[in-house]
Amino acid sequence: MAMVFAADQQSTLRWFWLAVIPLWIVMALRELSWGGVFMPALSVSEHGPYFSSSQLWYRSYIVPMLVAVSLLVAVLFIKAKGPHILKYLVTTRQLPYADIVLVILAMIISAGAEGHMGLNFGDWGHMLVLEEMSETAAYVFLLSAQARVGLALRHYSPN
Structure with a gap:
């Protein structure tokens, strides 16, 4: 994309x-x-x-x-001029905050499933499956964020 x-x-x-x-x-x-x-x-x-x-x-x-x-x-x-582009996305309220938060949450879950960052989810079952599913979710949210930014930038005109 x-x-x-x-x-x-x-x-x-x-x-x-x-x-x-x-x-x-x-x-x-x-x-x-x-x-x-x-x-x-x-x-x-x-x-x-x-x-x-x-x-x-x-x-x-x-x-x-x-x-x-x-x-x-x-x-x-x-x-x-990335900082200007980010400023545009923030001031026009088009920065995909929800996608960003969901990426972070999914990666924290992935890290916990692997036992990284001091996180340990215990034995919820198949931690490998949880890790891979949360990573897949993170990639989907990143792709969604990228699509939203692409749509928002259709109306962007550089200074």
Whole structure:
């Protein structure tokens, strides 16, 4: 969707959407354990195979790559006059607050299902299923937020 918006928008908004694309790529790579799912499974349980990025030869390059991508996104966001775009979304009351809150909530649930951030939901059943469902929900809410922003920016004119 970000690629479609980037292709259809005027140049200022094109840079804004180009700043979003690397974020989706990083999320997709993270969901694939940085490519670990293409390696042999480390173990298999009744819930399915377990994959990890620990066996990847390039694992030590992932964090530096994330730093570089973050810098790229920041540069593109500044080039796109992103703060002005965000101000427009806030002042016109078109920032998708509900989607943002739901993304955060879904990711907290995902973290709790994995036992991260000091969260532990105990034994509610299949924590792997809860984790994957909450991550899927987070991605759906992110996609919804992106669509709402795209619709809101149809009427945006850069200064």
